[in-house]
Structure formats: structure tokens, C-alpha cells
Amino acid sequence: MSESNFVDFVKIYARSGKGGRGSVHFRREKYIPWGGPDGGDGGDGGSVILRGNRNHWTLLHLKYERHILAGHGASGSGRLSKGKDGEDKIIEVPVGTVVYDGETGEFITDIQYDKQEVVLLKGGRGGKGNNFFKTATNQAPKYAQPGEPYEEKKIILQLKLLADVGLVGFPNAGKSTLLSVVSAAKPKIADYPFTTLEPNLGIVDVRGTHSFVMADIPGIIEGASEGRGLGLRFLRHIERNSLLLFLVPADADSIKKEYEILLSELMNYNPDLLDKQRVLAVSKSDMLDEELEKEIAKDLPKDILSIFISSITNKGIIPLKDLLWNELNKQTFHDTESIVRKPMDIQADDFEDDVEEPDTY
Numbered sequence: 001m002s003e004s005n006f007v008d009f010v011k012i013y014a015r016s017g018k019g020g021r022g023s024v025h026f027r028r029e030k031y032i033p034w035g036g037p038d039g040g041d042g043g044d045g046g047s048v049i050l051r052g053n054r055n056h057w058t059l060l061h062l063k064y065e066r067h068i069l070a071g072h073g074a075s076g077s078g079r080l081s082k083g084k085d086g087e088d089k090i091i092e093v094p095v096g097t098v099v100y101d102g103e104t105g106e107f108i109t110d111i112q113y114d115k116q117e118v119v120l121l122k123g124g125r126g127g128k129g130n131n132f133f134k135t136a137t138n139q140a141p142k143y144a145q146p147g148e149p150y151e152e153k154k155i156i157l158q159l160k161l162l163a164d165v166g167l168v169g170f171p172n173a174g175k176s177t178l179l180s181v182v183s184a185a186k187p188k189i190a191d192y193p194f195t196t197l198e199p200n201l202g203i204v205d206v207r208g209t210h211s212f213v214m215a216d217i218p219g220i221i222e223g224a225s226e227g228r229g230l231g232l233r234f235l236r237h238i239e240r241n242s243l244l245l246f247l248v249p250a251d252a253d254s255i256k257k258e259y260e261i262l263l264s265e266l267m268n269y270n271p272d273l274l275d276k277q278r279v280l281a282v283s284k285s286d287m288l289d290e291e292l293e294k295e296i297a298k299d300l301p302k303d304i305l306s307i308f309i310s311s312i313t314n315k316g317i318i319p320l321k322d323l324l325w326n327e328l329n330k331q332t333f334h335d336t337e338s339i340v341r342k343p344m345d346i347q348a349d350d351f352e353d354d355v356e357e358p359d360t361y
Contacts, residue, residue: 251287
């Protein structure tokens with residue numbers, strides 16, 4: 001089996017550049033044997049900068065780049081020549097990337113929009129040359145500053161997909177099929193559980209005038225919030241969705257019970273998810289006649305909008321897109337701050353795949 005191109009978790013070692021040393025130098029020319037100090041300042045070290053890039057949707061490009069090293073500043077020299085600044089190292093990451101300290105697990109920052117830049121590690125300042133220290137009483141200083149040291153840190157980059165609508169359901173509920181029908185996405189579809197092993201995104205067109213992004217994640221099973229199935233690895237992708245579309249098949253023993261189990265798993269994982277807008281879609285309803293549909297509707301949860309759909313016959317697909325669009329536009333503000341800053345939802349063995357510091361700096 002070929003390795004997946006979807007990477008949503010990497011751990012890297014990052015190091016900024018140290019500042020260059022200031023120069024101790026005196027002006028020496030043919031007819032000026034005792035010139036004053038002219039030692040230049042050292043260059044500043046390069047910084048490590050995170051930058052959001054909407055063209056990236058995975059952290060694959062960082063999977064094998066385990067050491068991110070910015071350039072050191074060069075030393076100053078005579079004739080007031082300042083040393084060259086070290087080169088900044090820019091890490092391009094997808095929008096929705098959250099950064100944690102690789103040693104303590106402490107939240108550092110997150111990238112929320114395209115071209116957003118965050119200085120992760122600042123380069124050391126260059127030292128001052130001896131010319132800087134000359135005064136009326138000390139006209140020939142014989143000392144200069146060393147450059148400031150570099151900063152270093154092991155960091156964890158964790159991607160949480162940004163989408164308007166997130167699909168939530170048990171394996172084989174028809175999530176991938178629905179995504180393939182309402183968008184141009186081509187997720188893998190098969191008649192067995194856990195066909196979807198990585199999130200998929202699709203752009204849903206609404207009557208040719210509007211669109212929104214829908215995300216399909218691997219199916220949730222009971223106990224997912226405790227790590228069962230694909231559990232914690234993909235539940236975090238629901239956190240950044242504005243609206244959650246619960247999908248329960250019409251042939252389920254109890255649609256209401258399955259919905260409540262899904263809701264319970266989300267609550268156990270992160271109670272803030274219950275504040276999101278929710279819609280319930282009863283999938284595979286092409287097997288229902290009008291009378292049976294009315295009977296099932298009586299037992300559906302009363303606190304959530306519901307709709308019967310079929311991805312095979314396109315039943316209810318256009319009304320579903322209209323419903324989702326209308327619900328998304330009811331929400332004028334979505335606060336993700338409390339969700340982003342919650343403790344890391346990574347497992348202990350994620351720290352075992354450590355990244356070594358480079359042998360040389």
C-alpha cells in the first residue's frame with residue numbers, strides 16, 4: 001500500500017541564527033597611522049518565521065525536513081563594515097496549523113489566515129563594534145560586543161482543517177458518497193467500514209451563485225474520544241468547522257440513538273463542540289416510502305434541523321445545500337479561541353517519535 005500524502009502532524013527542531021560579533025579595529029592608512037576606532041557591528045541572526053499558505057493543505061512538505069535552521073549573522077569588520085545578516089527561515093504551513101512546544105505541550109500559536117506571519121524564534125542581535133563605544137574620554141576602546149545567542153526549540157505542528165461544514169457519522173454512513181455528489185471531490189468509496197482513512201475537502205456549489213467548503217473525516221465509533229478507532233487523530237479536524245452535518249443512515253436500528261452517541265463522543269472530546277450549529281441528515285433514504293419516512297421523522301431529535309437525503313438518487317440534495325447555506329449565514333461570528341487553546345489532543349506516544357538536534361550549528 002502506498003503511503004498517504006496527507007500528513008497532519010510533524011515534530012521538528014527549529015533554531016534561529018546567532019548574532020555576529022562586533023569588530024575591534026582601528027583605522028590605519030598611510031598618512032593616518034593612529035586613526036580612531038572603525039570596527040563595524042555584527043550582523044543580526046536570522047529568525048524562524050511561520051507563514052500561512054492557502055495552497056498547502058497538508059504538512060507533507062515538512063515530514064522529512066526535521067531540522068529548520070536559520071542563518072547566523074556574520075562578524076563586523078574594519079571601515080565600519082557591518083556584518084551580513086543571517087538568512088531568515090520561513091516555514092510555509094497550511095491555514096489551520098496549530099503550534100505547540102515539543103517538550104512541554106504548551107500552546108504557542110496558530111495560523112488562521114493566508115500570508116499570516118508569526119516569528120517563532122527570533123534571531124540574535126549582532127554585537128556592536130568598538131566604534132560604537134568611543135567617547136570623549138575613551139577615544140580608543142579595545143573591546144566590542146559578542147553577538148546574542150540563537151534560540152532553539154522542538155515544536156509540534158498540528159493541522160486542523162478549516163472548513164465550513166464538517167461531516168460527522170459512523171463508518172459507512174455515506175459521508176464520502178455525499179461529498180462526491182455535492183462537490184468535485186473524489187474520495188475513496190467502498191462497501192466496508194473505515195474506507196476513509198484521511199480527511200477530504202470539497203467545494204460545494206449552491207445554485208451557481210454561492211459555495212462553501214465541506215470536510216469528510218474518517219468515521220467515528222463509540223469510544224473515539226478515548227482513542228478507539230481513528231479517534232483522537234481526526235476528531236481535531238471537526239474543531240475548526242463552523243457547522244456540523246450529522247449523517248445517520250435510514251437503516252440504522254435507532255437514528256436518534258446513533259445521533260446521541262455521536263454527540264456524546266464530541267462532548268467527551270471537547271465540550272465546546274456542542275456550541276456549533278448542527279444539522280441531521282438521514283442518508284440512504286431512497287429505500288423509504290413517504291409513509292415510512294413520516295414514521296421515522298416522529299422519532300428524530302427535536303432540537304436539531306433534519307432532512308432526508310439519498311446520494312444515489314439525489315433525493316433532498318439541493319434542499320440540503322440550501323439548508324446548509326442558510327444555516328451558515330445565520331452565524332455572523334464564530335469564536336475559535338477557546339477551542340484552539342485547549343490542551344493538546346495528541347497521545348503520549350506522539351512524543352516518542354522525537355527529533356534529534358543537529359550535530360553541528
